Amino acid sequence: MGWFGILSEKPWIPEAQGTSAEWGRTAYTPAVKISLRFMLGIISVFFLLFFVTFISRSQYDDFLALAGEPWQPFTNSMRLWINSGVLVLASVAMQGAVYALRRNHHFRLLVLLATGAVLAILFIILQISVWQFLAGMGYSVAGNPANSYFYNLTGLHVLHLVGGLVALGRVVNSLREEGDLQNRHAAIEACAVYWHYLLGLWFVLFFMLTRTPETYALIAAACGLG
Numbered sequence: 001m002g003w004f005g006i007l008s009e010k011p012w013i014p015e016a017q018g019t020s021a022e023w024g025r026t027a028y029t030p031a032v033k034i035s036l037r038f039m040l041g042i043i044s045v046f047f048l049l050f051f052v053t054f055i056s057r058s059q060y061d062d063f064l065a066l067a068g069e070p071w072q073p074f075t076n077s078m079r080l081w082i083n084s085g086v087l088v089l090a091s092v093a094m095q096g097a098v099y100a101l102r103r104n105h106h107f108r109l110l111v112l113l114a115t116g117a118v119l120a121i122l123f124i125i126l127q128i129s130v131w132q133f134l135a136g137m138g139y140s141v142a143g144n145p146a147n148s149y150f151y152n153l154t155g156l157h158v159l160h161l162v163g164g165l166v167a168l169g170r171v172v173n174s175l176r177e178e179g180d181l182q183n184r185h186a187a188i189e190a191c192a193v194y195w196h197y198l199l200g201l202w203f204v205l206f207f208m209l210t211r212t213p214e215t216y217a218l219i220a221a222a223c224g225l226g
Helices: 003-008 028-055 078-102 106-137 146-177 181-209 213-222
Strands: none
Touching: 028 146, 028 181, 028 213, 078 106, 078 181, 106 146, 106 181, 146 181
């Protein structure tokens, strides 16, 4: 299996085999958690490499940061703070779903999972509006390296969120079919962990992509990339 296959896997989604009693209590073993951690580790390394090249590239003369001066789009980053708030609420809803699961509250669980999904979709819509805002101001993908990094990194983040939504949809569908909450306990917890991870990753992206040239110079010097 290639790297793309590994990255696109959602190991917390079980394959339908045997009865729910058979795999519901055995398929979600510590191996599933290890698989999830492995996948998140790969994603983290992938983004870390992007960050290193980003900081290094920020020291070239043609790199025009997206914040710092009054006319630059993210000197006032309120749009991104609104996006952040929506993603925080999505993560809170997913954690609430885990608590509802532990208390065996089926209806509350479904409501909170749906809420987490709707908020994630809202985040994606708002992120698309940010891209449109940038494009409308003349900050195209090819306009300058900072633009390219912003579109690429936030786009990759959105793609991972879409993957999480697909996985969550499959979990919710399996809940409806099986009706056994305990058989989906680890799957729902894994989805919640994935949501929390994407929230943390978003804040790292937010910080990295909206700094001033002076901040990039300090980070580059501290990392030996200046």
